Amino acid sequence: MSRLFPFHGGLKTVRHKTESNRQPIQPGPLPRRLTVPLRQHIGAIAKALVQVGDSVLKGQMIGQADGYISAAVHAPTSGVVVAVDTRPVPHPSGLPDLCVVIDSDGENRWIERQPVVYRALHPSELRNILRNAGIVGLGGAAFPSAVKLNLSGQDQHLETLILNGAECEPWITCDDRLMRERAAGIIAGLHVMVHLLEPREVLIGIEDDKPEAIAAMSEMCAGTGYAVRSVPTRYPSGSVKQLVKLLTGKETPVEGLPIDVGVQCFNVATAYTIHRAIDHGEPVISRVVTVTGHVSRPGNLDALLGTPFAELIEQCGGYREKVERLIMGGPMMGFALHSDEVPLTKAANCILAASAEELTPTRPVAPCIRCGACVEVCPANLLPQQLYWHARAKEFDKAQDYHLFSCIECGCCSAVCPSHIPLVQYYRYAKNEIWAQEKEKQKAELARQRHQARLERLEREKQEREAKLRQKSPARTAKAEDSGAGGKLDIQTAVAQAKPQPLSLIPSHEGTGESEGEKTDQSLGKQDV
Ligand code: SF4
Ligand code: SF4
Structure with missing residues (x-):
């Protein structure tokens, strides 16, 4: 017999295997209605390929893998799709998820099956x-x-x-x-x-x-x-x-x-x-x-x-x-x-229908006595009591320093703790908090990137507008640039123009180089006076 290499920790548990392993596998029922979650795997949720009213065959793909880490989902029997919406699903979060609901036609008609x-x-x-x-x-x-x-x-x-x-x-x-x-x-x-x-x-x-x-x-x-x-x-x-x-x-x-x-x-x-x-x-x-x-x-x-x-x-x-x-x-x-x-x-x-006897009785929780029993059984070679302290104190960085995410949530530590501390619940809580914080960080980073992109777009549009203006009216632009360069001269000119002028009965613009618009304004100004 080949050599085995025992792992650290672990437990002998009460097996309870004979209750269910004596009889052969039986076929399950054909339900009138089946609710098929589009996310039955780790990774991206499958993309729905059917809509309400569609007829489906047994084995027909109803959800397509969406991305590299994803998997397809299929109709378990033939029938009609009666809903594509969120429904309760078996998940630790208790949150509903997107499902395809199929009313069975009772015929179990397969798609064409092709061996490979x-x-x-x-x-x-x-x-x-x-x-x-x-x-x-x-x-x-x-x-x-x-x-x-x-x-x-x-x-x-x-x-x-x-x-x-x-x-x-x-x-x-x-x-x-x-x-x-x-x-x-x-x-x-x-x-x-x-x-x-x-x-x-x-x-x-x-x-x-x-x-x-x-x-x-x-x-x-x-x-x-x-x-x-x-x-x-x-x-x-x-x-x-x-x-x-x-x-x-x-x-x-x-x-x-x-x-x-x-x-x-x-x-x-x-x-x-x-x-x-x-x-x-x-x-x-x-x-x-x-x-x-x-x-x-x-x-x-x-x-x-x-x-x-x-x-x-x-x-x-x-x-x-x-x-x-x-x-x-x-x-x-x-x-x-x-x-x-x-x-x-x-x-x-x-699916385990547990009675009070099968469940570990809930006993009053006492303070950690640092007995080290949890360390001895931890198959992941962690320090469960340290993880517990940091998770409890919401010191999530420190919990990660103690490799929180290497915890496989096996429950060995909780099972042996003489203080009946629900240790695994603390680890799950800490992990969820860290994931939530990561999500928030990602959201904030996304918002920052969007804001930055908007500022860059506005600046780009401004520059494009200005470039267009320069192309349309080079003379005006040149003048504007001149004005910009000789601000002092402009002020002097404006002051001179603002001074009261002697009334002239015969206005003459000859040789002044004024534009038509300027002429009109000047004339109006004289009339006002
Ligand atoms: S088994 Fe319980 S009481 Fe003992 S060190 Fe671990 S957490 Fe503390
Ligand atoms: S639940 Fe985590 S910390 Fe506790 S024994 Fe298992 S792997 Fe170790």
Whole structure:
């Protein structure tokens, strides 16, 4: 067995996996109405391609990737678009976002699906197909995969491609079931990744509490050169930097990415969607999601994106009594939802209906006693209590000096703190404040640049006007310039002209060189006198 390289910190958690991993993946419901957010990924929101009244087919692109870091969005079933507007979505901010709402016609009519012979394609063409198929990281991060599959511009060669099947959070079992049941599809998707990235080695990391998944994946990897590695069940082994350390011994730089040490990492479910896109011509319109906790029949559903959580919970027998909180993701890194009417998205790997027993009881918060327990469990090698002090004191610069943004919000520190300080909440608060301040700074800088550009435009227009005037009347300009140069003379002339003149009965302008206008004015002046 190959050597593993344990990461610092981490925790043994109560697993709660058997509640949902005993039954095979079930198909999700076909809802009457689906709400499909146009932002289901990190990066720019997809650009809507449909409007109210349009008929759509299952798999039709309804949102186009807008920019390099973006991904396409597709209709999960056939029907009619009844709205394109902002709706509640599952996001920690609780803010609504732009969605395409589709009323299903119940027929599930597909677009024409075209499998792809990917080995014949140029890499950029292949990446474009994946981008247009809406492939993003399904482990929860939802980062567009086409970007991670592009190494052009990187100095180094890819040493290791890691497929992440660790699934370390308690309660979540969707990857476990996917590996057990669809290992062939996962490996087919992995072949596409290998074709694009040409890594020196391929490692598949799976926690050792999933023996069936390890067996299924090992069987499919026979003869491929890919190595399945069983890793100890220790939270958060599925977090990217920790898995990279575990499998390769490499430390990802504090502010860096695994690619900085020659490693790229993808979730097993992402590999499966690549297989569906390439071998079946199907974009990402569904995902396997764990529905668990206080529901009557916990399990895993292969559900259409856009399905309301309430219908998924209904399919799992509905809520049992005393559900305190609905969480998207696991209990450690997930977030609470305000409603079960929000739709399933690509990032949603788990819906946890938590009762009071499942939640960490809220206990009175005491002052930090500097015990150092949080430091011992922090897998990111941070000083959680220092981060806490600075976040609490709103000393955000200092919090950043202590690498606030390297905190993966795993919750290990909060879990062991004897003073019950909700440490992660302080870090999230500090991060949000820093992002808000950055936004304000960017806005102020934009306003300053606009103001500067306006001043420059006004000055340019003024100079252009003056140039035009000079072109139109060179004589006048010359005179104006003369006047400018001989200001003293002009004053003398004006004083002389202002002096009372003797009345002349026979006005004569001969030889004076005055213009017609000046003559008239002078005449009028005499009349006034
Ligand atoms: S575990 Fe809690 S009490 Fe102990 S040092 Fe960290 S923040 Fe302070
Ligand atoms: S939440 Fe952040 S600070 Fe706390 S243990 Fe995890 S990585 Fe460390």
